[in-house]
Amino acid sequence: MAKQDEGPKVLAQNKKATHDYFIEDTYEAGIVLTGTEIKSIRQGKANLQDSFARISNGEAWLVNMHVSPFEQGNRFNVDPTRTRKLLLHKAEIMKLLGQTKEKGYSLIPLKLYIKNGFCKVLIGLAKGKKKYDKREAMAKRDAQREMERALRERQKY
Template structure:
């Protein structure tokens, strides 16, 4: 049986779309240890409160929590350690220029397995103000009400 080309999403940062406007997304590889990938495959990763930072020409993912693997004993590492992301130098330089602008951040959106490799989808994000969040909630509620009205109308 061949490797699946359909990515299997293992962790998602739903709060990122609530707190940020996502302007651009980029896929990056992730440098992991053996026990970390086993734990990720079990779905024991958390992207909440994590972010990416560019320093000395490399991009790192900070505060991503991967629970220790139960059978990992001494091979387990710190659950929130800094992990290196794998991207082309041109992509890193482009992101570095874009994040220098005021209000931009690099936020992980999804963690998934693609062709046997662990990948993370990084979003170039701009922070939302409170009134933007309220507007998004109002739009979501209005859309839900419209769908409910249409569904009720189709019943009769």
């Protein structure tokens, strides 16, 4: 029997992004990589922490994403935190450019995954959270956890 494809394989995720930002909208973008970079990413050696996307000269760029050098890459390895080009439609880039000009909005990578053999990045249009927003979200999450725990205890008896 043939193995069923469960969908995209997530290789790296920015878990802190949902804690630090309100995600307004998401976009799927391709990413331009070298041969040794994609091999390293497929091994799961990528990190999206502290990375962000920027639009300049009508092109989208992913800044500060760390991809560890490939062990067998020798001279073909490149700088681990180099700026990488994102592949988006022109209309999407113009829309994102207009939205990021607004105060407080930025582009944050949320996930890095393989889809149909190509590496994709899920970019989120995000607005930063204030400290009290973060506390409120933590309180809601703790309350939800308490309710689920109480329901489990109740179902035991």
